[in-house]
Amino acid sequence: xxxxxxxxxxxxxxxxxxxxxxxxxxxxxxxxxxxxxxxxxxxxxxxxxxxxxxxxxxxxxxxxxxxxxxxxxxxxxxxxxxxxxxxxxxxxxxx
Numbered sequence: 001x002x003x004x005x006x007x008x009x010x011x012x013x014x015x016x017x018x019x020x021x022x023x024x025x026x027x028x029x030x031x032x033x034x035x036x037x038x039x040x041x042x043x044x045x046x047x048x049x050x051x052x053x054x055x056x057x058x059x060x061x062x063x064x065x066x067x068x069x070x071x072x073x074x075x076x077x078x079x080x081x082x083x084x085x086x087x088x089x090x091x092x093x094x095x
Contacts, residue, residue, distance in 0.1 A: 009034075032066045 011019060023033035039062055068074050077083045 028066070029070055032070050035066055036063075 019030055019033065023030045026033055026036070028036060043059070065074075077086055
């Protein structure tokens with residue numbers, strides 16, 4: 001997963017009200033909705049530049065990542081050992 005950076009952003013009152021309404025409409029928190037809208041814009045630009053269509057699986061994985069981020073489910077693996085242990089545990093669960 002890509003490195004995340006926290007940014008503070010200022011909205012006009014009118015824009016914030018619109019943002020609150022739209023995020024509720026989609027069932028997202030405000031930060032998740034902003035990420036969703038920006039990822040859609042990025043997707044459109046990518047499609048225009050590369051003349052390809054991003055498939056539904058990719059879009060669903062983005063949505064799932066946003067949901068997991070909001071729920072605090074994601075974890076950071078900080079070393080090769082942590083990564084190895086994590087994936088070893090996943091393999092062991094399947095057996």
